[in-house]
Amino acid sequence: MNRNQAEEKLNTVERELTALWHAMGTLSTDGETAAPKESWRGRGRTMETLAGMEHRLLTDPAFGEALDTLLAEKDALEAVLLRRAEEFQELLEEMRLTPAEEYAENQRLASDASAVWHDAKLSGDYDAFAPYLEKLIAARRRFAERKDPDRPAYDVLLDRFERGASMETLDPFFDLVRRELTPLIREIAAMPQPRTDFLHRSYPVEKQRLLSDRVMALMWIDRGRCGIAETEHPFTDGSNKWDVRITTHYHEDDVASSLYSVIHEGGHALYEMGVGDELQFTILGGGSTMGIHESQSRFYENLIGRSEPFCRALWPILTEIFPEQLADVTVEEFYKGINQASPSLIRTEADELTYPLHVLVRYEMERRMIGREVPVKELPDLWNSLYREVLGVEVPNHTVGILQDSHWSGGAFGYFPSYALGSAYGVQILAAMEREVDVWGSVAAGDLAPVTAWLREHLHRYGKLLRPAELLRSAGVEPFEPRCYIGYLQRKFRGVYSMN
């Protein structure tokens, strides 16, 4: 096989794989949003079959040969082609670890488990979900052990979501988080609290939908390329730059919940929509690692969205849509209210300060689940005792406890630390941005365009073309330093609570 034939083969296989991924993404998103409840019975079978086809395309010996041919002349390849070949090589090496039939069955398992989890969460019935969770854990552990039998299985899984992440790097990170933030959280608990009563007045869902539209417009999200739907658990799915979907969940008595989930998912959406044209429909066409992805969503949600300047920009919109609910509220009260820091039950609704502790709980859970330290039936007790120990809250039922997040139902063990890492990256990204852009002047004026433009220019457009470390370096971001994140949180919350 010569170089041209190899490139041709790569193009053909990539074309078919990206089509399958697009189809599977749409089936899955449709399944979470518009599809009738029982449709999972058919969807699981189809997902299984499509996964089998995906496996066959990737493990076709001629494709492996094409990749070898291309990678043998590494230096002669232009950058995009080289990275496509490298990414496929990694994917192929992983795919070879799992026989086609098992791979397809795993896909079905994840598809079915999502439907089962959904019902189980609503009814708080952990036992209904437990058998699926057991199989999902076993499947991911098996994968990890095959991939690298010499490393702890959880490390192998962590590395898939954030390159280089391992318990060795995350333990000190979470230790620091806990050591530095817990005393501050305790100190804050003793302070006079901002009023939050107005956040829990009656906010009709119809009006909250309107607020979502306005917030997405404020973020310059092109609605012609990004839809919004409603699901139990908010998420973003990006098929290509013309087709991104975000979801949210409206609670009539909690206006901040959906507001900040839309800003969070909007951050993911902007990333997917900002990937360069030449990378569309290639394996490089989505965002980089999940850590980088979460850095973008958490950046918009917190660094921008929960800042005072942004609250000021949002205020005219909020008071226009909810004049009665906010009649007796000032923008300062709103800013302080949405930044009230106090240990709570739900990760996605947690304030910025206690948030990393929610992630820590999941990190502790996962390392023990994957490390065979706890049987599946004992996981809820572990969850509840970790929440008691780390956050000091009692978990009243599994709906707001171990069943609250969708990630495990899709087999995504090792994903959660990306949220905390992403939050930490975000702070350092902001520092780099502030050197070039008048961030706060623009945000206060309600103009997010310079912020998004900087992110697009320095991060989004590269998709997976640059590896995460290289990507951040080329954007002028300093090497990872968790103390920046801790320092930011300390400064911000001491300010919110007028401490020293």
Next chain:
Amino acid sequence: MNRNQAEEKLNTVERELTALWHAMGTLSTDGETAAPKESWRGRGRTMETLAGMEHRLLTDPAFGEALDTLLAEKDALEAVLLRRAEEFQELLEEMRLTPAEEYAENQRLASDASAVWHDAKLSGDYDAFAPYLEKLIAARRRFAERKDPDRPAYDVLLDRFERGASMETLDPFFDLVRRELTPLIREIAAMPQPRTDFLHRSYPVEKQRLLSDRVMALMWIDRGRCGIAETEHPFTDGSNKWDVRITTHYHEDDVASSLYSVIHEGGHALYEMGVGDELQFTILGGGSTMGIHESQSRFYENLIGRSEPFCRALWPILTEIFPEQLADVTVEEFYKGINQASPSLIRTEADELTYPLHVLVRYEMERRMIGREVPVKELPDLWNSLYREVLGVEVPNHTVGILQDSHWSGGAFGYFPSYALGSAYGVQILAAMEREVDVWGSVAAGDLAPVTAWLREHLHRYGKLLRPAELLRSAGVEPFEPRCYIGYLQRKFRGVYSMN
């Protein structure tokens, strides 16, 4: 290849093809419903690629060999296997007529054209759609000429939607329709008209959505397996018995429009949901021909839905949801109002009596489009003059004229006659049903279960297992006789208008 290997091969290919069809159906339905507007740019590419994969699966020589092996022992095959092999053989023969690349391009063309048509319809801009229509016509004509160069191309296309249909059989059918119905329509135009003012009061969309829910419940449509969404043009898509979607379009000033489109699509949905378990995920798993499919939808919409007993069953629901709008209306007035017969512009909103003339216009259009008798740029004039000549109405713009229907944008030339044939079949199906079931007693009591049960037992469960003629015969339906349909319409509308 021995018999077992052949069956194995059939199973494998069928499994992958039904998965691809499921995916393509979901991509397309999602595209029409939830997807952001610009997403067609990526979807077209994916549909093209998936179609190429479909082509490759079908035209794999080993698959052809498997079919030959099975069909060589026809008599030894059990019924379902035999029909699966036969259906695939037909599909394969068609697929071989079009090279893979061209087939894939056609799929993309149809996908892109749907998006373009949608915009063109809204703005009434025929010229924007014309280049796509031109290509779609050329592609279908090319297909027909390859399939049977000795028959008129339009006959070949007609036969694909309704086996045995041809201009030779449809000409006399439509001649009869026009000859018999036109004088009646004219006679009716001179009669005192029922009041219809109340149908065009303000019916809030929110309440109409509630009405859809209630009507679907009345039809025993299992909402766990059937979703409803809103689109420009109503349609039904069925992936399998657990996953059927219908769509509708709400007009605030026209309560009957969505009401009867929901009943119509509900008829399609019940058919798809009623196909037997053993046929799910096989090539026999959908409804039979489009003529039979439309017989089910038009059966519910008109024979049942626009009958006086059904109006009586519906009345408590209607007056509960719209007490003010219907305060001064009697159920008799409602029945007569929704059966007001008068020539109009829109097929999907036409009354039962003038409806077949709308179909006739499309039949005349298509035979000339496919028969090369009219250039694409002159089609709007032809449409307008046919509406003037056949229905006596002036078409004010293309939105309510040639651009009103979605069918041609998907390349479905030859589909429309199925609506008229289906309506005609329906009358004869009803006659067979009435011999076994107290249809009108049940309907008047608001109980559609016996009707649906009969259809499921005699028609739905067979999917494509029985060919249409055999299917109707086995249900006890008399041989096709258009005079039954004409006679039904004459009796019904003489009754509505109290004529002799």
